[in-house]
Amino acid sequence: MPKVVTLALKEVKLSVRDVGAMVTMLVTPLVLTMAIAAAFGTGTGGLSNVPLLVLNQDDGQMSRFVWEALTAQNVEDLLAAEMVYDEADARARVEGDAAAALVIIPRGFSDRVVPVVGRVREVLGIDLLSLDAESAEALPEEVQEEIGRLVLESREPDADAVVVEIYASPNWRISAGVVRGIVTQVLEQMSMTAQGTTIIIEELIARGAPGPEAGEGGAEWFPGVADGGFESLADRELPVRVEIVSPTGRGFRWLDYSATSMAILFLMFAVTAGGRTLLAERQAGTLSRLLVSPTPAVAILAGKMGGIVVTGLMQVLVLWGATTLVGSYWGAPLGVVAAIVVLVLCASGVGALISAWAQDVGQAGTIGTAVTLVGSAVSGTFFPRWNLPAWVQNLSLATPNAWGIEIFSALQMGRGLDGILPLLGGALGLTILYYVVALIGFRRQFA
Amino acid sequence: MSLVEARNLVKRYTADGPKAVDNVSFEIRDGEIFSLLGPNGAGKTTTISMLSTLIRPTAGTALVNGYDIRTEPMAVRRSIGVVPQDLALYGKLSGRENLRFWGEMRGLGGPALWEEIDEKLALMDLTDRAGDRAETYSGGMKRRLNLAIGMLGNPPLMMLDEPTVGIDPQSRRHILDYVRELNRAGAGTLYTTHYMEEAQELSDRIGIIDRGTLIALGTLQELTQMVGEHEMLRLQLYQPEAGQALVDGVRGLEGMHQASAADGEVVLSVAAVETTLPQVLTKAADLGLSIRNVEIREPNLETVFLHLTGRALRD
Ligand SMILES: Nc1ncnc2c1ncn2[C@@H]1O[C@H](COP(=O)(O)OP(=O)(O)OP(=O)(O)O)[C@@H](O)[C@H]1O
Ligand SMILES: [Mg+2]
Numbered sequence: 175m176p177k178v179v180t181l182a183l184k185e186v187k188l189s190v191r192d193v194g195a196m197v198t199m200l201v202t203p204l205v206l207t208m209a210i211a212a213a214f215g216t217g218t219g220g221l222s223n224v225p226l227l228v229l230n231q232d233d234g235q236m237s238r239f240v241w242e243a244l245t246a247q248n249v250e251d252l253l254a255a256e257m258v259y260d261e262a263d264a265r266a267r268v269e270g271d272a273a274a275a276l277v278i279i280p281r282g283f284s285d286r287v288v289p290v291v292g293r294v295r296e297v298l299g300i301d302l303l304s305l306d307a308e309s310a311e312a313l314p315e316e317v318q319e320e321i322g323r324l325v326l327e328s329r330e331p332d333a334d335a336v337v338v339e340i341y342a343s344p345n346w347r348i349s350a351g352v353v354r355g356i357v358t359q360v361l362e363q364m365s366m367t368a369q370g371t372t373i374i375i376e377e378l379i380a381r382g383a384p385g386p387e388a389g390e391g392g393a394e395w396f397p398g399v400a401d402g403g404f405e406s407l408a409d410r411e412l413p414v415r416v417e418i419v420s421p422t423g424r425g426f427r428w429l430d431y432s433a434t435s436m437a438i439l440f441l442m443f444a445v446t447a448g449g450r451t452l453l454a455e456r457q458a459g460t461l462s463r464l465l466v467s468p469t470p471a472v473a474i475l476a477g478k479m480g481g482i483v484v485t486g487l488m489q490v491l492v493l494w495g496a497t498t499l500v501g502s503y504w505g506a507p508l509g510v511v512a513a514i515v516v517l518v519l520c521a522s523g524v525g526a527l528i529s530a531w532a533q534d535v536g537q538a539g540t541i542g543t544a545v546t547l548v549g550s551a552v553s554g555t556f557f558p559r560w561n562l563p564a565w566v567q568n569l570s571l572a573t574p575n576a577w578g579i580e581i582f583s584a585l586q587m588g589r590g591l592d593g594i595l596p597l598l599g600g601a602l603g604l605t606i607l608y609y610v611v612a613l614i615g616f617r618r619q620f621a
Numbered sequence: 622m623s624l625v626e627a628r629n630l631v632k633r634y635t636a637d638g639p640k641a642v643d644n645v646s647f648e649i650r651d652g653e654i655f656s657l658l659g660p661n662g663a664g665k666t667t668t669i670s671m672l673s674t675l676i677r678p679t680a681g682t683a684l685v686n687g688y689d690i691r692t693e694p695m696a697v698r699r700s701i702g703v704v705p706q707d708l709a710l711y712g713k714l715s716g717r718e719n720l721r722f723w724g725e726m727r728g729l730g731g732p733a734l735w736e737e738i739d740e741k742l743a744l745m746d747l748t749d750r751a752g753d754r755a756e757t758y759s760g761g762m763k764r765r766l767n768l769a770i771g772m773l774g775n776p777p778l779m780m781l782d783e784p785t786v787g788i789d790p791q792s793r794r795h796i797l798d799y800v801r802e803l804n805r806a807g808a809g810t811l812y813t814t815h816y817m818e819e820a821q822e823l824s825d826r827i828g829i830i831d832r833g834t835l836i837a838l839g840t841l842q843e844l845t846q847m848v849g850e851h852e853m854l855r856l857q858l859y860q861p862e863a864g865q866a867l868v869d870g871v872r873g874l875e876g877m878h879q880a881s882a883a884d885g886e887v888v889l890s891v892a893a894v895e896t897t898l899p900q901v902l903t904k905a906a907d908l909g910l911s912i913r914n915v916e917i918r919e920p921n922l923e924t925v926f927l928h929l930t931g932r933a934l935r936d
Contacts, residue, residue, distance in 0.1 A: 180725045184711070191713040191754075459709035463770075466673045467726040468698040 177469050178477045185481020186488075188451070195447060199489045200496075203440040207497045210432045226255045226353060227264045227276040234284020235301075240338075243360040244277070244353075253353070268343050275342040275353050286336045293324045427586075433502035434582035435555040437493040438575050441486055441521050442549065446542030448482035449525030453535045475616060482525055486518040505585025512591055512598060513581045520574040520601045523608025524549075530615030549573035559583075577601040622687055624778045624809040625649040625672060629681035632667050632833075641667045643833040644681070649778075649811055654804050656820040657813040658922060659830035660934055665813035666706055668830070669782050672811070673703045686778055699728070704771035706782040706813075708763050712756030716747050716766050719755055723770045734773075741769040744799065761792030768796055772803065779803065780811045785819065797823060817922035817934055829926060836929050845920040851878050853924040854889040854898065855916040856905075861885025863910050870904045883933040890927050 189195045228244060230237050244255040258264045258276070267273045285293075294300055298320060300313075313321075338361075340353055452475075455461040464474050491514065494504055504510045524545065532538035552566055553559060553576035559567065570576040581597045625648065632642040642664040649655040657665045670676045672683055674694035683690050686700040710719050720738045724730070729737070742748045745765040750758065755766060768784055781800065785793045800823060804810055814820055820827050821841055829837040829844070837844055858864060864882030871880055876892035891897040894917050905912055918924065926934045 175725065175730065177726060177728075180722065184714070184722050187718075188711060188713050459705050459707040460711060462670075462675055463703070463705055463709035463723070464726060466675050466698055466701075466703045467723070468695055468728055469726055470695075 178473050178480060181469075181474060181477020182480035182484055185448070185451070185478060186485050189444075189448065189481075189485045195444065198447065199440060199444045199485075200492055203436045203493055204496050206436050207429075207433050207493075207502065208500055210429060210436075223254045224252060224275075224353075225273040226253045227258045227267065227273045228255055228279070229258050229261055229264055229276060230279045231281045232279045232283035233281070236284035237279045240277070240279055240357060240360050243356055253356075265341060268341050271343050273343070275340050277353060277357060278339040278341065280336045280338065283336055283338070294321055297324060427503070429500075429502045430504070430586045431558065431579075431583065432555075433493075433497035434504055434586070435550075435553075435575070435579050437490055437497070438517060438521070438578035439546065439550045439555050440493070441490055441518065442524065442546040442575065443542075444489055445482055445486055445518075445521045445525035446528055446538075446546055447525075448478075448485060448522070449527075449529035450532075450535055450538040450542060452478055452529040453532060453538050457535055479522055479526055482522045483518055486522060487514065490514045490518060503586060504582060505588075506590050509585045509589070509591040509594055510582075513578075513585060513594065516598045516601050516605070517574055517578045517581070520577065520605040520608070523605045523612065524574060526612035527608050527615070530612040530619065549575045552576075553579055555579070571600070572604070574601065574604070577604065623648045623650050623684075624653070625655075625683060625685055625811065627668075627672065627681070627683040630668065630671055630678050630683060631680040632664075632671060632676065633679045640679075640833050642671070642678075645830070645833075645835045646681075647828050647835060647838055649809055650825075652804070652807055652809055653825045654800070654810045654812060654823050656824040656827045657811070657830050658815065658817060658820040658827055658926075658934075659813075660815055660932075662832075663815075663830045664833040665815075665830060666782055667833075669703070669780050669811065669813060672697075673701060673780055674698055700776060700778065702771045702774065702776040702779045704768050704779070704781045704784050706784075706786065708767050710755045710763060710766060710770070713754055715752050715754055716742065716758070716762075717751040719766060720770060720773065724773045727774050729774050737773065737775075741772065745769045746795065761788045761795075764788050764792055765795065768799070775806075775808065777807075778809045778811070782813050783815070784812075785814070785816070815934065817926070821922055827922065829922070829929065831926075831930055837925065841922070844922065844925045848890070848920045848924050848928045850892060851890045851920060851924060851928060852892075852894050853918040853920065853927070854891055854894060854901070855918060856887045856889070856901070856912055857914040858885065858887065858905075859911045859913050863908070866908055867901075867905055867910060870908055871901050874900050874904070879927050879931050881927060881931060881933045886933075888923070888927055888933045890924055 189199075226244065228241055230241065241255070241257070244253055256273075261278070264273075264276045268276050298317060300317070300321075338357055340357065342353070452461070455464070461474075465471065494510065494514070498504065505513070525542075528538050528541050528545065532541055549570070550556070550573075552562070553570040553573050554562055554567075555575055559570075559576070559579050562570070567576070577597065577600060581594050581601065584594050584597060627645055627647050630642055630645045631640055633640055645664070645668060647655070657668060659665055667676070671678045672685055672690060674690050674697050677691065685697045688696040688700065690697055711722070714722065717738060720741060721734065724734045724738065739748075742751050745768065747762060747765060747769070750762065755763060758766065764784065768781070771779065771781070779800075784800075785796050788796075797819065800810060800812065812820075812823060824841070826838070826840050827844060828835050837847060839847075856867075858867065862885075864885060864887045867887050868880045868882045871877055871889065874897060876897045877889065878892060879890040881888050889897075889901065898915070898917075902912065923934050926932070
């Protein structure tokens with residue numbers, strides 16, 4: 175077996191047997207991710223008074239249900255909804271982070287949601303939604319017939335659905351998810367209303383309207399009933415979609431974001447601890463013993479770093495598997511694997527750098543912890559990266575954490591391996607830089 | 622061919638610092654046990670570190686098994702076994718795993734290595750605990766494992782740097798016996814120690830090193846002859862702190878060659894015990910000191926050291 179491999183295996187064995195290291199590497203990040211999953215699993219944890227704009231372009235009545243839902247008592251503390259009328263101004267407010275999101279209820283919304291209601295109102299001036307079985311029966315027969323005709327007409331499926339757009343600021347990503355949840359809920363309720371309307375009409379038919387054998391007037395529309403036309407109306411999905419759109423076009427889930435950023439944070443802890451073992455070996459005398467064995471110093475270093483990389487890979491792979499089990503999404507597998515390899519290499523460079531320049535184990539420990547925590551904070555591990563001022567975001571690109579968050583965010587919003595190649599290249603460039611500076615330090619120390 | 626030929630070795634750890642080793646030259650012949658005897662800080666480890674290519678000499682060089690330590694370090698490393706003064710083991714690996722790892726670092730492997738590991742474990746009386754992590758071993762067991770690692774591959778030259786420091790008499794006996802056994806099997810040994818008994822018992826030849834300088838070199842007999850007719854007196858006082866006062870008091874006495882005080886003991890090198898001892902006792906009485914114990918010694922390495930440096934080996 176080549177000596178480098180022997181050295182690397184020894185490294186892995188030592189870190190696996192170190193209880194403290196295992197806790198840092200696996201247990202802590204898993205517990206933290208679980209805690210975050212628990213806190214944000216419902217999507218509302220930790221939020222209040224999220225500023226929300228509502229632009230109503232609909233001329234029907236159904237849109238008012240959306241507004242009512244967004245201002246209802248149960249979400250009163252959560253959302254601070256405001257009705258707006260100027261779309262451009264509203265979008266600008268979202269882009270400037272003055273509001274978390276803008277909900278745009280489009281023209282024709284009501285007609286699409288419950289098409290027959292709009293038609294009936296238009297043609298007969300009757301509000302179907304306010305009818306119940308009794309009052310419907312009381313309507314003149316020709317009106318009932320006319321309603322039946324309109325129902326049949328409007329059951330033709332519409333080609334395209336209307337889109338309720340949620341224009342969300344990337345810096346308020348959790349909020350966007352919450353707003354979408356509420357809007358979707360409203361639409362579901364409307365779906366029920368639509369079904370209710372259908373049932374009323376069905377009842378009209380059953381009680382008073384002429385059947386197929388009863389004469390001409392009925393014959394015109396009754397076949398539709400026989401074909402199950404009303405049922406199909408009732409079962410029909412609402413022709414309305416909710417889409418979250420944001421200025422950068424990304425989707426976001428805090429659970430995904432924190433699973434990957436936590437993994438990188440604890441990878442950093444592990445690799446800086448790994449780098450520290452070089453200094454520990456110098457203090458313990460095993461490094462001297464290695465140096466007087468017929469093994470080139472380069473092989474000793476390569477074995478050390480190789481062991482750290484293998485340990486780091488195992489760590490992040492385990493975290494990927496485990497956090498996926500609790501529901502987080504890291505991205506397309508091929509891209510994730512490439513990202514993990516590059517990020518572990520990059521992080522190991524930090525470990526090498528510290529062990530090359532620190533004076534002793536104690537100093538390396540202090541520096542390692544400081545670099546890990548500061549690097550994690552400025553790159554946005556504990557809150558969305560995009561909340562940070564631009565200059566901090568740029569500065570933090572000197573850390574593996576920032577590249578990791580950029581890469582995994584790209585993967586999580588659906589990009590594949592080819593979509594993250596430039597980012598991987600950037601991280602590799604940083605890796606090379608780390609190792610070059612580390613080598614200078616090693617030469618200085620072990621010349 | 623000699624195993625080691627050290628020529629004017631000098632080591633300064635910093636450019637303007639003192640010489641940790643100053644112009645040291647010696648030879649270790651084939652199959653010989655050569656001891657470097659010297660007190661703490663004498664330069665023993667520094668010398669071994671240069672010979673084993675861990676550090677580069679500031680000046681001078683040495684041939685080890687015929688290879689130059691400056692220009693052929695890899696060949697030197699392949700031809701020696703080093704047992705460092707400080708334990709160099711992985712506590713989280715078992716004894717067997719340590720042996721295997723270090724064996725592979727020496728370029729050994731395969732069934733031959735497994736066999737040798739079993740053999741070394743048995744020899745060092747570690748077979749029972751071979752599967753336990755080294756961190757759970759006693760001090761003596763760790764020392765024995767440390768030694769076994771250095772001997773992997775049975776190199777023609779062993780460098781043992783104070784391999785018996787801080788251990789129980791039993792483990793110490795074990796190690797000394799093993800060094801001798803190795804020597805009988807043909808291995809040359811460079812052995813450093815600050816215990817004169819060890820040097821006396823083991824060595825074919827001894828170099829006495831002090832403050833970086835090799836102050837004497839030869840067989841035990843040759844060295845003790847240097848002292849000539851002198852005998853050594855070792856006195857223990859009831860007032861250990863007054864040792865120096867007594868030394869100052871006896872210095873001018875007739876037949877007094879050297880006097881030194883250390884660890885509450887006064888060590889004197891005298892021409893003739895019969896004439897000098899009574900005077901020393903009188904002097905002690907004058908100073909109001911009472912003597913607890915007097916020991917008279919034949920010339921030995923300690924006498925030699927005292928004779929050469931005016932100090933006891935232990936300070
Ligand atoms: N790495 C170092 N840097 C600076 N000075 C050193 C270093 N190592 C040793 N020295 C100095 O060199 C001198 C010789 O030290 P060395 O370790 O060789 O002595 P030694 O004979 O092995 O002592 P001991 O019996 O205590 O092991 C001492 O004065 C010591 O302080
Ligand atoms: Mg020493």
